[in-house]
Amino acid sequence: MPVRPVSNGAGITPPEMEQMVARAGLALNPGQLADLVLTWRQLALLIAAIPRERVLADDFPFVFRPEPPPR
Amino acid sequence: MTASEPGWLTIAEAARLIAAKKLSPVELVRSLLARIQQFDPRINAFITVTGRQALAQARAAEKAVMAGKRGRLRGIPLAYKDIYATAGVRTTAHSRLLAENVPKEDAEAIRRLAAAGAVMLGKLATHEFAIGGPAFDLPWPPARNPWDTERFTGGSSSGSGAAVAAGLALGALGSDTGGSIRIPAAYCGIAGIKPTPGLVSRRGVIPLAPSLDTAGPMAWTAEDCAILLDALAGHDPADPASVAVPKGSYARALSLPVKGLKIGLLRHFHERDVPAGAEMLQTVAVAARRLGQLGCRVEEANLPSVQEYNAVGRIIISAEAYALHEANLQTRLSEYSRTFRVRVLAGGLIRAADYLAAQRRRTDLIAATARAFTRFDLLISAATPGPAPLFRDQRPDEGFAIPLLATPANVAAIPAAVICAGFTARGLPLGVQIMGPAWSEALVLRVAHRLEEAMGTRGRRPELAASVGEPAARVA
Numbered sequence: 001m002p003v004r005p006v007s008n009g010a011g012i013t014p015p016e017m018e019q020m021v022a023r024a025g026l027a028l029n030p031g032q033l034a035d036l037v038l039t040w041r042q043l044a045l046l047i048a049a050i051p052r053e054r055v056l057a058d059d060f061p062f063v064f065r066p067e068p069p070p071r
Numbered sequence: 072m073t074a075s076e077p078g079w080l081t082i083a084e085a086a087r088l089i090a091a092k093k094l095s096p097v098e099l100v101r102s103l104l105a106r107i108q109q110f111d112p113r114i115n116a117f118i119t120v121t122g123r124q125a126l127a128q129a130r131a132a133e134k135a136v137m138a139g140k141r142g143r144l145r146g147i148p149l150a151y152k153d154i155y156a157t158a159g160v161r162t163t164a165h166s167r168l169l170a171e172n173v174p175k176e177d178a179e180a181i182r183r184l185a186a187a188g189a190v191m192l193g194k195l196a197t198h199e200f201a202i203g204g205p206a207f208d209l210p211w212p213p214a215r216n217p218w219d220t221e222r223f224t225g226g227s228s229s230g231s232g233a234a235v236a237a238g239l240a241l242g243a244l245g246s247d248t249g250g251s252i253r254i255p256a257a258y259c260g261i262a263g264i265k266p267t268p269g270l271v272s273r274r275g276v277i278p279l280a281p282s283l284d285t286a287g288p289m290a291w292t293a294e295d296c297a298i299l300l301d302a303l304a305g306h307d308p309a310d311p312a313s314v315a316v317p318k319g320s321y322a323r324a325l326s327l328p329v330k331g332l333k334i335g336l337l338r339h340f341h342e343r344d345v346p347a348g349a350e351m352l353q354t355v356a357v358a359a360r361r362l363g364q365l366g367c368r369v370e371e372a373n374l375p376s377v378q379e380y381n382a383v384g385r386i387i388i389s390a391e392a393y394a395l396h397e398a399n400l401q402t403r404l405s406e407y408s409r410t411f412r413v414r415v416l417a418g419g420l421i422r423a424a425d426y427l428a429a430q431r432r433r434t435d436l437i438a439a440t441a442r443a444f445t446r447f448d449l450l451i452s453a454a455t456p457g458p459a460p461l462f463r464d465q466r467p468d469e470g471f472a473i474p475l476l477a478t479p480a481n482v483a484a485i486p487a488a489v490i491c492a493g494f495t496a497r498g499l500p501l502g503v504q505i506m507g508p509a510w511s512e513a514l515v516l517r518v519a520h521r522l523e524e525a526m527g528t529r530g531r532r533p534e535l536a537a538s539v540g541e542p543a544a545r546v547a
Binding site: 020021024025026027028032035036038039040042043046047049050051052054058060061062 | 378379381382383385386389397400401404409412413414416417418419420421425427428429430431432433434435468469470471472
């Protein structure tokens with residue numbers, strides 16, 4: 001069964017938001033914090049909408065191709 | 072060598088007149104500089120006007136034409152979204168943070184256009200760092216829609232859409248991460264194409280979200296976009312995202328037939344996922360009928376919902392934009408517009424696992440979109456749910472709540488063009504979007520060109536009011 005992240009819920013409280021903002025190294029005034037709470041709630045809904053059902057062996061979609069060795 | 076209304080010429084028309092020595096590039100550029108001075112104080116398309124440089128380039132182009140040199144962009148006046156680096160000319164990204172940023176080198180796209188003989192009229196307004204919406208707390212005002220200056224241009228290539236629609240430049244460069252070429256093209260009644268990632272070099276273009284960023288042309292017609300793409304497309308070994316693909320002429324391919332093509336109509340995009348207004352629905356229905364009359368077979372098609380593509384796109388854009396701006400957001404936060412802060416700060420709270428989940432989901436959506444192209448040559452939908460909204464209805468804090476019909480093509484890594492397909496009863500443009508499989512720009516532009524002709528919208532131009540007062544743009 002897929003496991004949903006619990007820390008990214010849309011119902012985040014202001015103290016939780018302050019903690020996340022501090023961890024991100026940001027210093028926000030109350031108006032900026034209020035804006036962030038509002039937009040984070042929208043973004044959290046989008047994050048929750050992403051399906052997580054994947055097999056463990058699925059690759060990350062980044063491919064780094066080193067140059068082939070010289071012949 | 073004169074033309075009665077040079078600002079209303081298409082690139083193709085101007086190129087023919089210049090080649091026949093019936094239009095002087097110098098007179099053309101003088102005429103457009105005069106139009107910018109007359110009309111731009113109400114439109115705010117330009118941040119910087121490079122008048123002296125433009126005239127010098129026009130003189131060089133004229134000399135080359137008289138010496139028998141050919142090229143459809145020789146002497147053609149263009150303007151560039153102010154995220155493209157221009158050597159010796161400030162490149163601000165419409166941001167206080169880069170107000171005095173003067174690059175030493177041109178972006179590769181600018182270099183290619185200059186090598187083709189194009190003339191740079193100046194640098195164009197954008198949303199700050201190509202994200203967000205119109206902001207009134209920046210050093211330059213937002214661009215206004217030439218069809219109704221109380222309305223938004225769409226963005227983020229806002230100045231590009233406005234300048235071309237107002238006849239202040241014959242073509243422009245934009246960039247498109249989630250719809251930033253196609254939405255202003257739709258709202259301003261012009262054409263624009265977001266190419267397949269890797270077709271046009273992004274070297275020297277200030278990034279927003281490198282996983283999704285693309286650079287591309289905007290112009291009055293799809294044909295003009297093809298002419299610009301002929302110069303822009305091509306491998307750039309110095310851009311790690313650039314792809315070496317065989318290159319033909321997009322402009323020459325416009326004359327190939329469209330009869331027999333299978334077109335998928337993504338009715339659920341604009342009827343269920345992002346419900347469009349009645350006039351837009353009618354415009355798309357007429358466009359589908361016209362394609363049928365051109366000999367195409369039009370059938371209903373289905374993709375995952377617009378919301379699914381948008382969720383992936385928004386998470387990737389927010390996370391990557393935050394990562395690019397983190398140092399400045401931590402130390403110079405107040406210098407950004409509120410709109411930028413609202414759109415980007417939340418990206419700092421996205422966990423790595425969530426960002427990677429979005430990237431992994433993107434691979435599913437790319438595959439699902441590619442499957443649709445096993446049944447159809449192209450897909451069409453409305454470009455936006457309706458015409459350009461009023462500035463007073465814009466809400467920066469609704470940034471993530473409204474899905475965009477343009478974003479699926481970014482997430483799916485496919486080319487998509489927008490053309491003007493009609494007008495509302497109030498005279499506002501309505502755009503239709505044409506999407507194709509990766510690297511199908513020639514086919515997308517061919518159908519866009521034929522549909523544009525069939526819809527008969529290109530004879531109508533906005534009525535502009537001349538301005539009095541101080542211009543927003545600095546003249547260099």
